[in-house]
Amino acid sequence: xxxxxxxxxxxxxxxxxxxxxxxxxxxxxxxxxxxxxxxxxxxxxxxxxxxxxxxxxxxxxxxxxxxxxxxxxxxxxxxxxxxxxxxxxxxxxxxxxxxxxxxxxxxxxxxxxxxxxxxxxxxxxxxxxxxxxxx
Amino acid sequence: xxxxxxxxxxxxxxxxxxxxxxxxxxxxxxxxxxxxxxxxxxxxxxxxxxxxxxxxxxxxxxxxxxxxxxxxxxxxxxxxxxxxxxxxxxxxxxxxxxxxxxxxxxxxxxxxxxxxxxxxxxxxxxxxxxxxxxx
DNA sequence: AATACAGTCCACAAACTTGGTAGGCTATCT
DNA sequence: AGATAGCCTACCAAGTTTGTGGACTGTATT
Numbered sequence: 001x002x003x004x005x006x007x008x009x010x011x012x013x014x015x016x017x018x019x020x021x022x023x024x025x026x027x028x029x030x031x032x033x034x035x036x037x038x039x040x041x042x043x044x045x046x047x048x049x050x051x052x053x054x055x056x057x058x059x060x061x062x063x064x065x066x067x068x069x070x071x072x073x074x075x076x077x078x079x080x081x082x083x084x085x086x087x088x089x090x091x092x093x094x095x096x097x098x099x100x101x102x103x104x105x106x107x108x109x110x111x112x113x114x115x116x117x118x119x120x121x122x123x124x125x126x127x128x129x130x131x132x133x134x135x
Numbered sequence: 136x137x138x139x140x141x142x143x144x145x146x147x148x149x150x151x152x153x154x155x156x157x158x159x160x161x162x163x164x165x166x167x168x169x170x171x172x173x174x175x176x177x178x179x180x181x182x183x184x185x186x187x188x189x190x191x192x193x194x195x196x197x198x199x200x201x202x203x204x205x206x207x208x209x210x211x212x213x214x215x216x217x218x219x220x221x222x223x224x225x226x227x228x229x230x231x232x233x234x235x236x237x238x239x240x241x242x243x244x245x246x247x248x249x250x251x252x253x254x255x256x257x258x259x260x261x262x263x264x265x266x267x268x269x270x
Numbered sequence: 271a272a273t274a275c276a277g278t279c280c281a282c283a284a285a286c287t288t289g290g291t292a293g294g295c296t297a298t299c300t
Numbered sequence: 301a302g303a304t305a306g307c308c309t310a311c312c313a314a315g316t317t318t319g320t321g322g323a324c325t326g327t328a329t330t
Contacts, residue, residue: 001221010245040319058277059327088137109268110145113259120255133244174292194298195304
């Protein structure tokens with residue numbers, strides 16, 4: 001399951017996608033409109049900024065805004081950044097891979113199955129962008 | 136990600152599937168062969184028994200064994216039982232549904248996307264059984 | 271230069287989940 | 301009766317999640 005943090009991130013990003021190219025948006029506005037705890041949101045947006053998804057401006061007239069076109073930001077990227085691995089097992093994760101102890105990957109039924117699950121999931125998440133979240 | 140508990144459960148169930156119709160298997164044997172902490176495994180097997188996946192016999196010659204043919208036990212069932220929801224959001228979960236607050240499901244881009252992910256995942260997990268885990 | 275504004279950074283903490291342990295109880299077989 | 305083996309309840313350490321508080325830094329305006 002996606003963490004609340006991830007859900008908040010998507011809400012905020014959806015909001016910012018709707019306002020793409022309309023200048024900076026206040027954290028407090030996003031928090032209010034999307035009902036996200038302000039200080040928590042602060043951390044999330046900062047993380048997204050550090051990952052080059054968002055950019056910000058300080059002082060009056062400042063706020064957060066998308067750094068690139070929402071159609072260029074894959075949902076999978078956000079999930080990995082805020083939520084972590086998409087795969088159901090470390091040994092089938094592409095970005096968070098960890099070797100399986102006590103289970104040689106060459107002959108593990110679960111391993112093979114979870115690769116299928118991963119690919120089915122990625123087929124959706126890698127082909128959808130923030131733009132698709134705006135309806 | 137699947138919890139370690141879930142991974143242990145699958146290891147144990149795979150072992151028991153290999154020994155289907157060969158009589159009861161000791162918890163201690165499963166723990167040793169699959170390198171699972173004994174007492175932890177005890178809890179897991181008990182849970183699987185309560186869910187009618189396994190059955191057990193006490194006393195000498197006792198142990199655990201699959202209650203039904205491994206080809207009849209869906210992987211999705213085990214995941215839901217030991218790991219919890221398969222969906223990435225409560226509001227798209229079939230077995231652990233919870234209404235989305237501050238997000239009307241009729242027009243939420245994330246909601247629709249996560250239904251796609253759920254269905255893609257279930258397409259694998261609902262169509263594989265314990266039998267498929269044995270290679 | 272002073273002031274207000276708005277994001278940045280660091281530290282902390284309550285609540286919950288995960289992974290695991292301890293020890294006695296109950297049923298069964300010989 | 302004694303040994304075997306699962307059943308049950310309770311507990312606990314560590315980590316993660318979901319936040320909060322408060323001071324600091326950069327920016328625009330007057």
